[in-house]
Amino acid sequence: MKYIYQNDNWPSFTWDSNVLQSLLGDLRNKQGKLMGKMEAMRFALQEQALLDTLTIDILKSSEIEGEILKTDQVRSSIARHLGMDIAGLVPSDRNVDGVVEMMLDATQNYTTPLTANRLFGWHNCLFPTGRSGMYKINVGQWRTDDNGPMQVVSGGFGREKIHFQAPDAILLEKEINQFLEWFSNENTLDPVMKAGIAHLWFITLHPFDDGNGRIARAITDMQLCKADGSSKRFYSMSAQILLQRNGYYSILEQIQKGTLDITNWLQWFFENLLAALNATNTTLEQVLLKASFWEKQTHILLNERQKLLLNKMLEGFEGKLTSTKWAKIAKCSPDTALRDIQDLISKGILTKDDGGGRSSSYRIFV
Numbered sequence: 291m292k293y294i295y296q297n298d299n300w301p302s303f304t305w306d307s308n309v310l311q312s313l314l315g316d317l318r319n320k321q322g323k324l325m326g327k328m329e330a331m332r333f334a335l336q337e338q339a340l341l342d343t344l345t346i347d348i349l350k351s352s353e354i355e356g357e358i359l360k361t362d363q364v365r366s367s368i369a370r371h372l373g374m375d376i377a378g379l380v381p382s383d384r385n386v387d388g389v390v391e392m393m394l395d396a397t398q399n400y401t402t403p404l405t406a407n408r409l410f411g412w413h414n415c416l417f418p419t420g421r422s423g424m425y426k427i428n429v430g431q432w433r434t435d436d437n438g439p440m441q442v443v444s445g446g447f448g449r450e451k452i453h454f455q456a457p458d459a460i461l462l463e464k465e466i467n468q469f470l471e472w473f474s475n476e477n478t479l480d481p482v483m484k485a486g487i488a489h490l491w492f493i494t495l496h497p498f499d500d501g502n503g504r505i506a507r508a509i510t511d512m513q514l515c516k517a518d519g520s521s522k523r524f525y526s527m528s529a530q531i532l533l534q535r536n537g538y539y540s541i542l543e544q545i546q547k548g549t550l551d552i553t554n555w556l557q558w559f560f561e562n563l564l565a566a567l568n569a570t571n572t573t574l575e576q577v578l579l580k581a582s583f584w585e586k587q588t589h590i591l592l593n594e595r596q597k598l599l600l601n602k603m604l605e606g607f608e609g610k611l612t613s614t615k616w617a618k619i620a621k622c623s624p625d626t627a628l629r630d631i632q633d634l635i636s637k638g639i640l641t642k643d644d645g646g647g648r649s650s651s652y653r654i655f656v
Contacts, residue, residue: 310553340522350531409497486560514527593630595622616630
């Protein structure tokens with residue numbers, strides 16, 4: 291079987307501009323309107339939207355690879371790294387901090403050239419222990435293929451599906467240098483189109499033992515920052531890819547086994563990026579809801595436990611809130627949890643749902 295990188299003119303990609311032009315125009319128009327809308331918001335709301343979007347982006351990018359991170363840890367790590375003053379920060383694991391550091395470097399320093407050493411640093415951030423799960427891997431260096439060729443696989447154990455095989459390790463240094471030179475140099479390509487090509491190109495090379503998908507998405511976000519002319523992220527391509535994960539693997543497999551015409555890939559990328567931009571309305575509504583809620587509570591005295599739990603409820607608390615869950619999340623006694631809840635009821639912030647005793651649950655009074 292002949293893979294895309296085995297074509298004679300690799301990596302001279304081609305595409306049908308007639309197919310993509312209208313879609314790209316709609317996409318750039320939507321981007322401009324979104325950035326204008328967000329820039330017109332108060333700084334505090336921009337900061338909240340940035341925190342929410344980065345949290346979603348990191349969580350979903352990891353989830354695509356089957357790694358589930360804790361939302362409160364990711365959120366707290368981002369806030370600490372950006373110097374945001376928010377209530378309810380919790381300690382974060384080393385691996386969470388590493389993923390956050392990679393993503394923040396990609397987006398906050400998007401004008402800094404992408405180099406091999408920078409990619410090695412990102413890889414070290416993803417695998418601070420030198421292991422991927424139970425397996426020791428080469429960290430901060432290109433793969434060697436000592437254990438056989440690099441194959442891109444999806445599916446659980448016993449249900450694996452091979453989508454394509456990456457270039458031999460002996461070719462990597464030349465291949466990655468060509469990619470980095472192209473990515474870092476200015477050219478006449480539309481920056482959004484460049485984001486789509488960069489994603490596909492890096493995924494094709496698959497230069498590391500593990501973490502290639504997450505690094506490819508970080509590179510994509512870095513290039514999208516260039517397209518937006520801003521380090522502020524208000525939409526998540528990773529969240530959209532997770533929603534369309536089967537389609538994502540399918541289109542990658544199709545392109546890897548085809549010619550250098552990547553029209554179908556760019557069309558898929560543009561359509562899903564447009565969907566990611568449209569989904570921002572949900573994030574924005576949540577940010578505005580939270581802002582409106584806290585503005586009403588400006589003169590009401592609340593302790594840190596109450597602020598923590600109210601924020602969790604505003605962000606979409608899973609299931610019903612009970613005094614038992616309150617005590618567990620706030621790390622306090624059941625009696626303290628009940629006093630916190632009763633205090634919020636007396637202040638008109640919480641209301642009690644139907645039921646009683648241990649089954650009592652509570653929601654924010656709207």
